[in-house]
Amino acid sequence: MTIKKPDQVLPSSPTSTPSMMPMNIPDTSIRGEAHSQILxxxxxxxxxxxxTPCPNIKRLDDDSHEPNCxxxxxxxxxxxxxxxxxxxxxxxxLQKIFERQGIWEIGSxxxxxxxxxxxxxxxxxxxxxQLTVLDYEVRMWEIKEYQPTANGFQQLRxxxxxxxxxxxxxxxxxKVFVQGTDFNVVDGKIQWLGGHTPPYNPxxxxxxxxxxxxxxxxxYNVVQTxxxxxxxxxxxNGVKQAVRLPQEVLVKRDFLPNGSEKVGGP
Numbered sequence: 001m002t003i004k005k006p007d008q009v010l011p012s013s014p015t016s017t018p019s020m021m022p023m024n025i026p027d028t029s030i031r032g033e034a035h036s037q038i039l040x041x042x043x044x045x046x047x048x049x050x051x052t053p054c055p056n057i058k059r060l061d062d063d064s065h066e067p068n069c070x071x072x073x074x075x076x077x078x079x080x081x082x083x084x085x086x087x088x089x090x091x092x093x094l095q096k097i098f099e100r101q102g103i104w105e106i107g108s109x110x111x112x113x114x115x116x117x118x119x120x121x122x123x124x125x126x127x128x129x130q131l132t133v134l135d136y137e138v139r140m141w142e143i144k145e146y147q148p149t150a151n152g153f154q155q156l157r158x159x160x161x162x163x164x165x166x167x168x169x170x171x172x173x174x175k176v177f178v179q180g181t182d183f184n185v186v187d188g189k190i191q192w193l194g195g196h197t198p199p200y201n202p203x204x205x206x207x208x209x210x211x212x213x214x215x216x217x218x219x220y221n222v223v224q225t226x227x228x229x230x231x232x233x234x235x236x237n238g239v240k241q242a243v244r245l246p247q248e249v250l251v252k253r254d255f256l257p258n259g260s261e262k263v264g265g266p
């Protein structure tokens with residue numbers, strides 16, 4: 001039996017729906033003002049903190065930084081300036097990051113940022129700067145040891161927006177603590193209420209270990225500036241002037257230690 005050639009266009013299968021996105025997305029950042037407008041209209045808000053090495057060091061030759069430094073929160077860096085800026089995650093694909101920079105790490109992403117802060121002042125970025133996403137929250141967890149303080153406060157790694165779950169195993173029984181009954185969230189910290197705290201052994205100076213699942217704004221550290229000095233020329237009143245173009249930075253979810261890493265936290 002001879003098989004006839006198809007004489008009509010067959011309907012596409014349910015799984016071959018064409019993509020609404022183009023195969024290649026052009027780089028609009030080369031058009032500085034237009035790209036800045038895209039970031040302003042479609043981007044999300046970041047709090048940018050400028051970093052610099054902590055000078056609380058006794059000797060430079062051995063880098064003997066004060067281990068309990070109150071200036072830099074024990075991580076060797078402190079932030080001297082902060083401002084709001086609107087930017088956009090242009091890639092959080094591990095493959096794309098590897099192709100561009102040879103770095104393949106979970107939690108890495110590329111952020112595109114304009115040349116100015118939201119108030120119009122010039123913005124620049126450098127290694128170990130910090131970007132906090134203000135427009136959404138992520139769920140995190142920590143395991144802590146209860147430590148009594150004068151005001152009942154206990155700090156987690158990031159400022160808390162709200163606690164979803166907190167529990168401890170006391171005498172072999174799982175005890176769930178309830179926000180508003182056993183503790184409150186004040187200024188981004190847990191504040192234990194009197195008579196509702198986990199047990200504490202003053203003789204051994206050891207508190208009960210508890211686990212907490214909470215929501216906070218994600219924090220990213222700048223690990224590399226990808227397009228640091230991007231400058232073009234524009235005609236202004238018949239005269240060429242140098243104009244900066246939008247920047248791109250490679251960021252990674254916050255990995256620096258801080259004071260909360262101590263037993264019980266500050």
